[in-house]
Amino acid sequence: MIDSGLEETIRKEGFKGEIRTQVPMREFTSFKIGGPADILFPRDLEDLQILINAFQKDGVRYQLLGNGTNLLVLDSGVRKPLINLCQGFDKIKKEGTRVTAGGGVGLPQLLHFCVQNALSGLEPLAGIPGTVGGGIRMNAGSQGMEMGKVISSLTVMNHTGRIKRLKREEVNFNYRGIDLPAGNIILEAEFPLQRGKREKIRDEMEHFLRRKKETQPLSSPSAGSIFKNPQGVSAGELIEGVGLKGFRLGDAMVSPLHANFIVNLGSARAKDVLDLIELIRKRVYQEMGVKLELEVVVLGEPEMEG
Numbered sequence: 001m002i003d004s005g006l007e008e009t010i011r012k013e014g015f016k017g018e019i020r021t022q023v024p025m026r027e028f029t030s031f032k033i034g035g036p037a038d039i040l041f042p043r044d045l046e047d048l049q050i051l052i053n054a055f056q057k058d059g060v061r062y063q064l065l066g067n068g069t070n071l072l073v074l075d076s077g078v079r080k081p082l083i084n085l086c087q088g089f090d091k092i093k094k095e096g097t098r099v100t101a102g103g104g105v106g107l108p109q110l111l112h113f114c115v116q117n118a119l120s121g122l123e124p125l126a127g128i129p130g131t132v133g134g135g136i137r138m139n140a141g142s143q144g145m146e147m148g149k150v151i152s153s154l155t156v157m158n159h160t161g162r163i164k165r166l167k168r169e170e171v172n173f174n175y176r177g178i179d180l181p182a183g184n185i186i187l188e189a190e191f192p193l194q195r196g197k198r199e200k201i202r203d204e205m206e207h208f209l210r211r212k213k214e215t216q217p218l219s220s221p222s223a224g225s226i227f228k229n230p231q232g233v234s235a236g237e238l239i240e241g242v243g244l245k246g247f248r249l250g251d252a253m254v255s256p257l258h259a260n261f262i263v264n265l266g267s268a269r270a271k272d273v274l275d276l277i278e279l280i281r282k283r284v285y286q287e288m289g290v291k292l293e294l295e296v297v298v299l300g301e302p303e304m305e306g
């Protein structure tokens with residue numbers, strides 16, 4: 001938590017950004033679930049450096065928050081302060097066909113930029129609602145394309161405030177993840193794109209988005225896929241196979257459209273979702289012998305749960 005002493009220190013050091021304390025995370029997550037957290041919105045690199053220095057001095061651990069589209073935040077909230085880059089690291093630059101986007105840029109915004117500038121290469125990512133930083137952290141992907149395949153480098157700040165540019169080859173991307181030490185902040189990434197025809201790029205994005213809309217519950221609150229697909233099988237098919245499609249606990253329901261999505265019907269609590277996750281895991285393991293691994297990131301301190 002950001003106590004008044006820490007807030008005062010940060011302000012004295014010249015932090016210009018917004019500090020919001022004890023905001024309900026249901027307002028900052030696509031799942032519309034989660035208790036309170038403190039969120040800091042650095043305006044620029046200097047602001048971020050001030051935060052990291054203050055946290056390091058006081059031994060405060062922090063976590064990044066992107067668009068909150070891959071998160072399940074516990075009902076009791078999050079003690080660690082959250083840093084959100086959307087108010088300062090939101091620029092997109094272009095040099096020829098090479099695009100550099102800040103960690104806080106929304107992927108839909110980046111795709112829109114590509115259409116405007118007739119740049120091709122990111123079309124299959126249409127419909128992923130995260131940010132560049134969150135997308136790279138999760139190695140988000142769709143239609144056989146993933147973030148790790150479309151960047152040429154990324155710039156990160158570590159927990160001591162040191163900034164480093166890493167080439168794509170220096171980073172180990174895996175299925176829905178990346179090997180980055182805790183506390184590393186993705187500041188920006190470079191995308192080597194190709195020149196294309198604007199209409200064709202737009203049509204392709206619309207095609208991918210349409211396909212997504214037909215198969216995924218995009219208009220209901222969710223956090224995207226709950227589980228990673230095990231090798232060679234789809235988690236959705238396994239869940240459907242054990243008869244849990246449409247199953248409901250409180251206001252948390254296995255989507256009748258796509259069984260690997262849990263949707264919030266209105267006032268689902270994190271506890272409902274976690275109970276449903278456990279039930280799904282148990283049934284799939286008992287009946288199919290497969291252990292499902294979470295794709296969604298659970299944020300908060302379990303010991304605080306009542």
Ligand SMILES: Cc1cc2nc3c(=O)[nH]c(=O)nc-3n(C[C@H](O)[C@H](O)[C@H](O)COP(=O)(O)OP(=O)(O)OC[C@H]3O[C@@H](n4cnc5c(N)ncnc54)[C@H](O)[C@@H]3O)c2cc1C
Nearest residue numbers: 064066067068069070130131133134135137140141186224
């Ligand atoms: C309707 C819907 C559809 C989706 N479809 C897809 C899909 O097709 N494919 C797919 O892969 N995912 C999909 N997702 C999941 C989600 O959109 C992606 O994982 C996305 O990349 C998460 O980005 P975010 O900014 O929302 O990150 P958040 O959810 O805010 O955070 C996710 C993780 O990234 C970390 N993080 C965030 N920003 C940074 C940063 N700058 N530096 C370091 N770490 C950071 C956070 O600490 C957290 O651990 C979908 C989600 C929804 C709700």
